[in-house]
Amino acid sequence: MSKTDKSLLNKIGQAARTGRISRRNFLNTAAAAGLTATTATGLWTTKAAAQPKSGGTFRWGLHDGNTGDTHDPGTYVTRTMIFLAHTHRSYLTMIEGDGSLGPDLADSWTASEDASEWTFEITPNASFHSGKPVTAKDVVASINHHRGEATTSAAKALLTDVTEVTAEGEHTVKVALTGGNADFPWLMTDYHLAICPANEDGTIDWKSGDGSGPYKIDNGEFGVQFSLSRHDGWHREGAYFDKVELLTLNDPNARQTALVTGDVDAVSLIELKTMALMQRDPNITIHNVPSAGAITLPMMCDVAPFDNVDVRNAMKLAMNRDEIIEKIAFGAATKGNDFHHSPAQPYWPEGIEQREYDPDQAKSLLKKAGAEGVSVNLSVADSVYAGAVDMAVLYAEQAKAAGININVVREPNDGYYSDVWLKKPWCLVSWGARPTPDVMYTLAYKSDAAWNESHWQNERFNELLLQAKSELDQGLRAEMYREMAILGKDDGGTVIPFFNNFVYANRANVGTPENLAASWECDGARAASRWWFNA
Amino acid sequence: MGDLTGLVLKRLGFGLITLLVVSVLIFFAVELLPGDVAEAVLGQGATEETVAAMRDQLGLDRPAPVRYFEWLFGAIQGDFGVSLISGERVSEAITGRFINTLFLAAYAAVLAVPLAIFLGILVALLRNTLFDRVANVLTLTSISSPEFFLGYILILYLAVKAKAFPAIASLTGDMSLLELLHRTFLPALTLVLVVTAHMMRMTRAAIINLLASPYIEMARLKGTPPWKVIVHHALPNAWAPIINVVALNLAYLITGVVLVEVVFVYPGIGQLLVDAVSKRDFPIVQACCLIFAATFILLNLAADVGAILTNPRLRHPK
DSSP states (O other), X not given: XXXXXXXXXXXXXXXXXXXXXXXXHHHHHHHHTTOOHHHHHHHIIIIIITOOOOOOEEEEEXXXXXXXXXXXXXXXXXXXXHHXXXXXXXXXXXXXXXXXXXXXXXXXXXXXXXXXXXXXXXXXXXXXXXXXXXOHHHHHHHXXXXXXXXXXXXXXXXXXXXXXEEEOSSSEEEEEESSOOTTHHHHTTSTTOOBOOBOTTSOBOOTTOOOOSSEEEEEEETTXXXXXXXXXTOSSSOOOOSEEEEEEOOSHHHHHHHHHHTSSSEESOOOGGGHHHHHTOTTEEEEEEEEEEEEEEEBOTTSTTTTSHHHHHHHHHTOOHHHHHHHTSTTOEEEOOSSSOOTTSTXXXXXXXXXXXXXXXHHHHHHHHTOTTOEEEEEEOTTTSTTHHHHHXXXXXXXXXXXXXXXXXXXXSTTHHHHTTTTSSBBOEEEOOOSSHHHHHHHXXXXXXXXXXXXXXXHHHHHHHHHHHHOOOHHHHHHHHHHHHHHHHHHOSEEEEEEEEEEEEEETTEEOOSSOOSSSHHHHHTHHHHOEEOO | OHHHHHHHHHHHHHHHHHHHHHHHHHHHHHHHSSSOHHHHHHGGGOOHHHHHHHHHHHTTTSOHHHHHHHHHHHHHTTOOOBOTTTOOBHHHHHHHHHHHXXXXXXXXXXXXXXXXXXXXXXXXXXXXXXXXXXXXXXXHHHHHSOHHHHHHHHIXXXXXXXXXXOSSOOOOTTOOHHHHHHHTHHHXXXXXXXXXXXXXXXXXXXXXXXXXXXXXXXXXXXXXXXHHIIIIIIHHHHHHHHHHHHHHHHHHHHHSOHHHHHHHTOOOHHHHHHHHHHTTOHHHHHHHXXXXXXXXXXXXXXXXXXXXXXXXXXXXXX
């Protein structure tokens, strides 16, 4: 290699590190400098991508926090607590940047033949910030926190299948289930299932805020800010920042201004309306990551007129998803197809025909059902999704072409999930990303699920759900999820306009990995341990 | 002066009754809101069983009057209870926030009150000149704009464009006073802009009102210079209404700053109250509202006492 080539490579390596050049451009330029693709790719990894630097204080502006938050993992509900939990606590497993399942506290996990018993090997290197090592006892207590009669945990529904959690020695945890569940290790990434130190009596000590995550809490105030510093001896790779500050910035204008003026280094949510304006600022990098979070419009299948499948399908056909994505989501969304399985989840079934806007077919379905000119109420509130009311109004306009009269009922923001959701026959709901289709279907589509929001009862679907749950053969599982998707699309009671993207941003001097996890905003809520400052 | 002490004691007694009535109103207003703390805390993740378990743990299944009187007996003994959500003592949850709010209110008041009174005297002196008109138009514009709008304008010009002040007023424990004043300047300035007009206009009106009185005429005929006529002769008689307006505005600085707190992410008591209402955390809501009510009662009392002290005639009602 000549001297000029070398200096050129150093230059583009530098550019790549500071994010001024993409991987593809890097490879092209390197090829122009006379390198083979393999060498260039190797160079990308050594020179550009894999050189996170240590140091600095990462100031992170978060979009949803409340003074009433607590450290109780069972009642985590705001984003601030979810981000904080992934920064100061650990989980058994974690979702990696490429969407695969990786180890957190558990070094490895194995299932019995029928997937009804799981064994997790806890890493011996992990310790709580108090200095106490993490043992199987802590894990057992932390899982049991969400089980039993007296628990107030929102994750109770997730763990109804668990019959027993036992510690076998210092570092082995066995979980017995009522039936097979091939996705059980994925469930352990749920944000409620943070591992906390166990008390003597088998409860957990969540009040102290102790955890075994990459950063320990120095001080903080709920709904305001938290200051953390690196936990030396964290059990995984990463945690490049010396200190991390989480600031609750609920007001979108305050949050985005703080990013523009450099008062924070990253923010967890960019308003879609102003996304295009923010993009013009060269000091800001915006990430637009397709997620498994979804907007759903569940119609109760046991309430007229939704008890007729033709009416349900007419509702699905009467929606112009492209227009809604363009005007309400400003393009930051993946088109839905009326089954709750996102391309960002594993086993996504390719090639299922996309349902398009077809008011004529909707009309003929209504005619067949004897429900021409049907009139229905759709309950909605803007707290569910920014622009939800506008979306409902736009949908009502689109549905007019099919002779459907949708009355948009604007409900109070306050208490929407206790007074409207699961109570009104048709409403608009926002679902957070769940790691696998099984988790999502079990929570909200299984016939006897507490949150079966559409009251949909389909024997074949439920049969497949059980079968797929315990099926360890990946190919067979994927086939089952395809059939379930088609059942949901053609028989189910849920209109799914789109899967919303996560749109967040950082200052250009922050380095981010090439792949960003899609489980939460900011790299699966793990920006604090996965991102770094470029020089 | 004995009359004055009697008046103060009487008013304080009435104030306590007012607080009691306020506490009843607040309690039942929170009860009337749809949903309760268990549903609010669990949100979308609530199931019937977990909500029931949480209600049971918090004692929410008992009748409302029983819970109110329990709280009241505690409050009389100085125990305002614990937050239903965090279990933290209400006094601990509120103290830090209330000090922040008081700091911001004091910062704004120290800037706004002298400025408003000085401007008021000045425009009374120069009434109907160009200066008078401009000052009136500017202050009326700022009082007519919503606080968040003023805040955004200040952020745009002073934080984003000039980069002179930070856009968010987040506080940390180890700040020096100078740093603190710099960091909270924009929210304080917003508040100054909001409250100045009212006080300035009242000062101007109160003084001009007196300028037609015979004793002012007399002073003028003596050949006293105009500024002396206003400061020495008119102002002492104008204090009563001015003090009243100042007290009202000080109360506003403490109780009405929620929007400013949100725009500048300032951790004051307003945001705490909004959060507590949305989570139905009754003990916190109650304590915040009582603080607000007490602020109004005490400042009104102070205004009356101030008016009496500056005007001896009021001490001897006919």
